[in-house]
C-alpha cells in the first residue's frame with residue numbers, strides 16, 4: 145500500500161495537527177486516541193512513513209513494540225485496569241481507518257464492553273488528565289511491573 149503523506153497521523157508527526165502527547169523518542173510517538181474505546185486508550189506510531197505492517201522496517205517494528213510495552217505498563221500502573229488489549233489493523237478489511245501503522249493500547253475492564261471503534265470524540269480535558277496520569281507512570285527502559 146503506497147503511503148499517503150497527508151494522512152492524519154503524518155500531519156500529527158509534522159506538528160500540523162495537534163495531539164495529546166504521552167511519549168516521544170527518536171523512532172516513535174505515543175498519544176491519546178481522540179475517539180477512545182476505553183479510558184486511557186493510546187496509540188503508538190512509528191515516525192517512519194509506513195501505512196501497514198508489511199512496509200514497516202524491522203527496526204521501526206521493534207521500536208514500536210518496545211514503546212507499546214512501556215505504554216501498556218504505564219497505563220496499567222496509572223489506571224489499574226484488570227486487562228489490556230494491544231491491537232493493530234492492516235487494511236480497511238481489517239478495520240484500519242488511518243493509513244499510518246499504529247498499535248492500539250486499550251485498557252480493559254472486563255465484561256467484553258468496548259466503545260465503538262473511532263466513533264465518538266472523548267472530552268479533551270479528560271483526555272489531558274488521563275495523559276498526565278499515564279505520563280507520571282511511564283517506566284524506564286528496562287523496568288517491568
Ligand code: 5GP
Nearest residue numbers: 152163176177178179233239240241242262
Ligand atoms: P484504526 O481504525 O486505523 O485501527 O485506528 C485509527 C485510530 O485513530 C482510531 O481509534 C481513531 O479514533 C484514531 N484517530 C482518528 N483520527 C484521530 C486524530 O485526529 N487524532 C487522534 N489522536 N486519534 C485519531
